[in-house]
Amino acid sequence: MNTIGRHMHNGELKIFSGGANRGLSEEIAGYMKIPLGEVTISQFSDGEISVKYNENIRGTDVFIIQPTAPPADNMMELLLLIDAAKRASAKRITAVIPYFGYARQDRKDQPRVALAAKLMANLISVSGADRVLTMDLHSPSIQGFFDIPFDHLYSSAIFVDYVRKKWKDKPVVVAPDVGSSKRARAYANRLDTELALVDKKRIVPNKVETVTLIGNVKDRNVVMIDDIIDTAGTICSAAEVLKNSGAKEIMAACTHPLLSGPAVERIKASSIKEVIVTDTLDISESKKEAKLTVLTSAEVFGEAIKRIHDEESISSLFD
Numbered sequence: 001m002n003t004i005g006r007h008m009h010n011g012e013l014k015i016f017s018g019g020a021n022r023g024l025s026e027e028i029a030g031y032m033k034i035p036l037g038e039v040t041i042s043q044f045s046d047g048e049i050s051v052k053y054n055e056n057i058r059g060t061d062v063f064i065i066q067p068t069a070p071p072a073d074n075m076m077e078l079l080l081l082i083d084a085a086k087r088a089s090a091k092r093i094t095a096v097i098p099y100f101g102y103a104r105q106d107r108k109d110q111p112r113v114a115l116a117a118k119l120m121a122n123l124i125s126v127s128g129a130d131r132v133l134t135m136d137l138h139s140p141s142i143q144g145f146f147d148i149p150f151d152h153l154y155s156s157a158i159f160v161d162y163v164r165k166k167w168k169d170k171p172v173v174v175a176p177d178v179g180s181s182k183r184a185r186a187y188a189n190r191l192d193t194e195l196a197l198v199d200k201k202r203i204v205p206n207k208v209e210t211v212t213l214i215g216n217v218k219d220r221n222v223v224m225i226d227d228i229i230d231t232a233g234t235i236c237s238a239a240e241v242l243k244n245s246g247a248k249e250i251m252a253a254c255t256h257p258l259l260s261g262p263a264v265e266r267i268k269a270s271s272i273k274e275v276i277v278t279d280t281l282d283i284s285e286s287k288k289e290a291k292l293t294v295l296t297s298a299e300v301f302g303e304a305i306k307r308i309h310d311e312e313s314i315s316s317l318f319d
Contacts, residue, residue, distance in 0.1 A: 010061040011091040013309045016053070018066030018081055020074040021282040024098060025065040027298035032306060037062075041077060049073060051080045053088055062090040063133075063305050068101035068120070069258065069281055075101065075120065079127040086128030094308060095129040098280035098297060099256045103138035104228075106145075121145035133304055135280055135297060136183075136227045136255040151314050153304055155255040155278050158295050160190050162276055163223055163253070171221040171251070172196050176238035184225040187253075196222070198238040211241050218246035229254045229275070232263035232290075236270040243271040256280050257287065264290040 016037040017025030029036045038054035062085045066078040078095060085093045105116035121142065124132060131149040143150045163171065170193040175184035181197055188195040196215025222242055229235055229252070239250050250272050257277040259267075267275060267290040275290060277283070278297040288294070300317070307314050 010309055010311075011059040012061065013063070013305075014055075014057060014060045015063045015065065015305070016081065016085075018064065018074065018077045020067045020069065020077070021065070021098065021280070023282060024067075024279050024296075024298060024301075027279075027296060028065060028302045028305065031298050031302035039081070041081075047073075049077055049080055051077065051084050053084060056088075057085060058089040059091045061092050061094075061309050063094045063096050063308075065096040065098070065301075067099035067281055068097055069099050069256075070101060075123070079123055082124070082127040082129050092130045093128060094131045094133055094305075095124055096301065096305065097124075097132060097134045098301065100134045100137055100142070103142055106139045106142055117142050118145045131308070133301070133308065135278070135300070138227055151304060151308065153297075153300055153314075154186075154318055155297065155300075156187055156190060157300060157318060158278060158297060159225075159253045159276060160187065162293075162295060163191060163251070166251070167221050167249075169221070171223045172215065172217050172247075174198060174215075174217065174222050174224045174238065174242065176224045176226055176234050176252075180226045183227065187223075187225050198241055200234070200237065211237055213241050213245050216245075217242050219248060221249045222247045222251070224250070224252045224272075226252070226254050228256045228258055229263060229267075229277075230258045231261045232259065232266040232270075236266045236272070239270045239272045249273050251276065253277075257283060257290075257292065259283075259287045259290060263287075267291055 014037045015029050016039045019041050040052045042050050064081045068075045102116040102120045125148055133151045135153040136155050172194050173184050173188040174196045175181040176198050196217055198213055200211045235252050242250055252272050252275045254277050276293045279294050280297055304314050
């Protein structure tokens, strides 16, 4: 039994992986020096998902690792894994969601739209999760949609070290749009450097109109900070503004590289030199052509899982 004596009350720690990012789950298990649990995920011929745990999980502390990026099957798989664990009498179930999908629809910014982020929170709770662990939510206020304990990890711990080693002089931290300014400000504080902001006017979603730079980047290296790169329109148009304003080397740092539609081609054609991302999502080889440097989030997640199991503080991870 791989149980830590003084923490018997949570039962044995077991980690299971959905199919959305098995590579990361294996790395987390490797970091924690425990094997991934055995679970079978299969489909009926019409595509309906079926899950089955192949080992006894009664009385155990279960962690289910599954990012909920599209397709929606990833979300469905997570819900079924939680439900099956609950029905198999797991002592406690933590949904480890490296990338929390549907988080962009977190408020009614137009009439007659769905609050997808709140709906996802309800589904996860109702399916039987006891707590949630995720990284870099699109909007931190989503934590308030849950009535169960919620742990929020930050990728800044991963990126800041890399940026420090990259350049001898401090780069300017740039928010590619107003929405990412708070996140960028936190990075600027950690790197003890200045902040600049690219302000743009949007006409329709995913299409950008006018762009202005607030701050000075002339003859400086810059790092743009965002949580998601989807079609890469925002980050690439911001990069052109920075280039035209005299920036030297342009780097982008993004936690969740969705990179859909024209993203890869846009980044390849842009003045961005390097895009540093984490492995919260499964990144295909073709996407890596977008000048990606992939840094692992496995240690941060592994450490957080250990601390949750041992009833220790997670916030001290980021002090």
